[in-house]
Amino acid sequence: MNRQDFKDFEVIVVDQNSDDRLVEILGDRKWQFPVTHLRTPTARGASRARNNGWRVARGEIITFPDDDCWYPPWILSKALGILERTGADMVTGRAADLTGRSINARFEMSPQIISLRNLWSTHIEWVAFFRRTAFEMIGGYDEDIGPGAASPWQACEAQDVSLRALKLKLRCYFDPSLYAHHKEAVVTNPDETVTRKQRGYARGMGYVLRKHEFGPFHLLYWIARPVGGMLYYFLQNKRNRAKYSANVVMGRVEGWLKVRPKSP
Known part of the structure; x- marks a missing residue:
């Protein structure tokens, strides 16, 4: 972050660890920007961390x-x-590798207003910039959705935010030239851990669809592709990949039905 060409920013580190592992790291050097270490070991989950962070932040974005x-x-x-050029309340981008190739999701190819048509391909949590006033109107993240939440709904908190923003008639804009980097998720031969995690993510999508009153035809649309993938990989004798697709299907259905398994 200290190599950013824009210098007027602060960093809020929301620390949910039960030990002091970050204390030495954060206090061991002089930072060129303000750093706030916010410890919340009893408040777990990505959405909860984001909410705890933005509420103590001082910036306008x-x-x-x-x-x-x-x-x-x-x-x-x-x-x-x-944000300035478009007058948007929220600007989003995409995940990319170091060459700029999109990874870990499907994203739109051109700049565009976010709408019900494209919201599933225009928002990822860590490449989204909000005007503070708009985010206050949205009310932050739903802490029952997202990785680490106490619920089975382990993903799609970004789309939930987009949907609430659209209901408030906020201007939301996606630009694919805005991107950041992340390790690429490779699922060519997923193991049991990856498959189980993906089912939790799929439940999140199904739950958000139902929360915002998307009907059964929308659910059928979103399970059609993984159903096809499940059959294709089964016939190719790629059992792990077929099982992965099957878990996506089951997870989306479980989320839409609001089924709460014993463990996320």
Whole structure:
């Protein structure tokens, strides 16, 4: 972050660890920007961490980097420029590798207003920049959705935010030239852990669909592709990949039906 070409920013580190592992790291060097270490070991979950962080932030623009993503040096100035140029309340981008190729999701190819048509391909949590006033109107993240939440709904908190923003008639804008980096998720031969995690993510999507009153035809649309994948990989004798697709299907159905398994 200290290599950003835009210098007027602060960093809030929301620490949910039960031990002191970050104390020495954060206090062991002089930072070139303000750093606030906010310890919340009894308040777990990504959405809860984001809410705890933005409420103590002082800036007019808020963003939520993951703990395992990294930002190009131009991202802050570019995001501010897009917000200014478009007059948007929220600007989003995409996940990319170091060459700029999209990873870990499908994203739109051109700049566009976020709408019900494209919201599933225009928002990832850690490449989203909000005007603080708009985020206050939205009310922050739903703490019952997202990785680490106490619920089975382990993903799609970003789309929940987009949907609430659209209901408030806020201006939300996606620009694919705005991107940040993350390790690429490779699922060519997923193991049991990856498959189980993906089912939790799929439940999150199903739950958000139902929360915002998307009907059964929308659910059928979102399970059609993984159903096809399940059959294709089964016939190719790629059993792990077929099982992965099957878990996506089951997870989305479980989320839409609001089924709460014993463990997320």
